[in-house]
Amino acid sequence: xxxxxxxxxxxxxxxxxxxxxxxxxxxxxxxxxxxxxxxxxxxxxxxxxxxxxxxxxxxxxxxxxxxxxxxxxxxxxxxxxxxxxxxxxxxxxxxxxxxxxxxxxxxxxxxxxxxxxxxxxxxxxxxxxxxxxxxxxxxxxxxxxxxxxxxxxxxxxxxxxxxxxxxxxxxxxxxxxxxxxxxxxxxxxxxxxxxxxxxxxxxxxxxxxxxxxxxxxxxxxxxxxxxxxxxxxxxxxxxxxxxxxxxxxxxxxxxxxxxxxxxxxxxxxxxxxxxxxxxxxxxxxxxxxxxxxxxxxxxxxxxxxxxxxxxxxxxxxxxxxxxxxxxxxxxxxxxxxxxxxxxxxxxxxxxxxxxxxxxxxxxxxxxxxxxxxxxxxxxxxxxx
Amino acid sequence: xxxxxxxxxxxxxxxxxxxxxxxxxxxxxxxxxxxxxxxxxxxxxxxxxxxxxxxxxxxxxxxxxxxxxxxxxxxxxxxxxxxxxxxxxxxxxxxxxxxxxxxxxxxxxxxxxxxxxxxxxxxxxxxxxxxxxxxxxxxxxxxxxxxxxxxxxxxxxxxxxxxxxx
Numbered sequence: 055x056x057x058x059x060x061x062x063x064x065x066x067x068x069x070x071x072x073x074x075x076x077x078x079x080x081x082x083x084x085x086x087x088x089x090x091x092x093x094x095x096x097x098x099x100x101x102x103x104x105x106x107x108x109x110x111x112x113x114x115x116x117x118x119x120x121x122x123x124x125x126x127x128x129x130x131x132x133x134x135x136x137x138x139x140x141x142x143x144x145x146x147x148x149x150x151x152x153x154x155x156x157x158x159x160x161x162x163x164x165x166x167x168x169x170x171x172x173x174x175x176x177x178x179x180x181x182x183x184x185x186x187x188x189x190x191x192x193x194x195x196x197x198x199x200x201x202x203x204x205x206x207x208x209x210x211x212x213x214x215x216x217x218x219x220x221x222x223x224x225x226x227x228x229x230x231x232x233x234x235x236x237x238x239x240x241x242x243x244x245x246x247x248x249x250x251x252x253x254x255x256x257x258x259x260x261x262x263x264x265x266x267x268x269x270x271x272x273x274x275x276x277x278x279x280x281x282x283x284x285x286x287x288x289x290x291x292x293x294x295x296x297x298x299x300x301x302x303x304x305x306x307x308x309x310x311x312x313x314x315x316x317x318x319x320x321x322x323x324x325x326x327x328x329x330x331x332x333x334x335x336x337x338x339x340x341x342x343x344x345x346x347x348x349x350x351x352x353x354x355x356x357x358x359x360x361x362x363x364x365x366x367x368x369x370x371x372x373x374x375x376x377x378x379x380x381x382x383x384x385x386x387x388x389x390x391x392x393x394x395x396x397x398x399x400x401x402x403x404x405x406x407x408x409x410x411x412x413x414x415x416x417x418x419x420x421x422x423x424x425x426x427x428x429x430x431x432x433x434x435x436x437x438x
Numbered sequence: 439x440x441x442x443x444x445x446x447x448x449x450x451x452x453x454x455x456x457x458x459x460x461x462x463x464x465x466x467x468x469x470x471x472x473x474x475x476x477x478x479x480x481x482x483x484x485x486x487x488x489x490x491x492x493x494x495x496x497x498x499x500x501x502x503x504x505x506x507x508x509x510x511x512x513x514x515x516x517x518x519x520x521x522x523x524x525x526x527x528x529x530x531x532x533x534x535x536x537x538x539x540x541x542x543x544x545x546x547x548x549x550x551x552x553x554x555x556x557x558x559x560x561x562x563x564x565x566x567x568x569x570x571x572x573x574x575x576x577x578x579x580x581x582x583x584x585x586x587x588x589x590x591x592x593x594x595x596x597x598x599x600x601x602x603x604x
Contacts, residue, residue, distance in 0.1 A: 177493040177497040
């Protein structure tokens with residue numbers, strides 16, 4: 055399969071620059087509409103109208119917000135470490151922008167088609183945390199520092215289940231390509247799902263991916279690094295104006311990037327259900343609808359589930375998600391090694407997914423423990 | 439030609455960032471320069487067309503090791519801002535010893551090597567080859583090293599738990 059030939063026979067690097075510029079412009083537009091779209095969706099869930107006055111139906115609200123943010127004063131605290139503070143928003147944003155380069159939006163519609171696309175995404179996204187920690191350390195503010203520490207701890211914990219759940223899918227691509235070696239190429243992964251998306255075969259891996267993704271995005275219920283009521287906004291508490299809006303841009307751009315990425319790996323990307331040879335408008339529309347579904351699900355989680363405490367967050371990652379993802383990996387290995395039918399994959403993973411959901415429901419409906427809970431228990435047991 | 443120019447730019451960036459690690463007055467700045475230096479080395483791997491190694495470099499050194507350093511900085515320093523700190527102490531003679539011996543070894547090796555232009559471009563290694571070598575040809579060393587890492591992990595957990603219990 056050949057993907058991403060240079061446009062109009064241009065030199066490779068000119069073609070790359072054009073594609074990157076298009077992706078950046080689309081990303082800006084998407085982010086502007088995601089900020090206002092989130093307010094609409096949340097308003098719908100809370101039975102109110104949301105912003106409806108700017109332009110017909112409120113469609114210009116996002117641009118009004120952007121204009122306000124750009125013209126706001128950019129304040130730097132005297133206590134801050136100047137260069138670390140000023141470069142932190144860029145260090146946060148650039149990795150997210152770099153991941154957008156490998157995402158296939160339709161057949162041939164991506165900036166570059168890398169053989170290691172999937173690995174590239176999580177290798178580069180790992181650098182994101184450096185900018186967040188720079189913001190936390192450079193602000194000279196205790197709340198920002200706490201936010202940075204929380205973000206780092208959370209990111210390190212949830213990266214493992216995230217990567218393992220993606221590896222489960224990569225294992226199956228090997229079987230789909232005639233046994234043996236799988237692929238990390240996102241375009242090929244999408245094309246292999248022409249008949250059925252991998253969410254059918256790997257519902258447990260999908261659930262783990264979705265949970266870990268929420269955590270990586272710092273979205274509710276895993277938003278403790280940016281929790282407003284606890285640490286007044288977390289690592290970007292000292293930022294204002296254009297630098298603050300760069301953090302927002304990062305948040306929404308990575309939300310969009312993750313949605314496209316998740317829909318390519320688990321929901322069949324541009325290939326399912328209309329096939330590899332469908333017209334590019336159909337494929338682009340498919341990606342759009344799937345990533346929109348992802349984004350709505352993320353917002354739905356935000357308005358439904360209350361925020362976790364930090365010890366619950368760590369326990370959930372290390373004691374539930376990690377084990378289940380390893381289990382999924384090992385079960386997949388056995389089934390693929392002995393060439394058992396793929397229905398078995400769907401069955402075992404489905405059972406796992408049901409177990410995970412049952413665990414969550416049982417835990418959340420259980421009676422609250424009396425007295426001091428969580429990390430406070432060890433403190434409380436010492437003599438006063 | 440363009441690659442060569444880019445190579446020199448990145449080489450200068452790596453040297454500059456590494457000098458920044460050594461000469462900056464604040465530990466925080468050193469850590470951030472270290473990330474820059476590591477990322478530059480990763481870019482060098484791209485020029486050698488070993489993309490897999492480049493991504494591993496970003497993931498391990500850019501994303502994991504430096505995050506560990508920054509996390510340690512966050513948790514241990516009494517003054518979390520990036521103010522300059524005096525960089526001297528009882529470790530000075532040891533640092534000198536290690537530094538000078540490392541430089542001696544590197545210079546000796548560099549002088550001893552016959553640098554020649556082999557005339558061959560770097561060969562692209564497919565990730566399938568890497569995995570084949572790792573999981574089939576060197577399967578036993580791979581398993582042994584993972585056991586070693588697991589033991590280290592469990593040991594770290596045991597040490598951390600003991601501290602908490604007291």
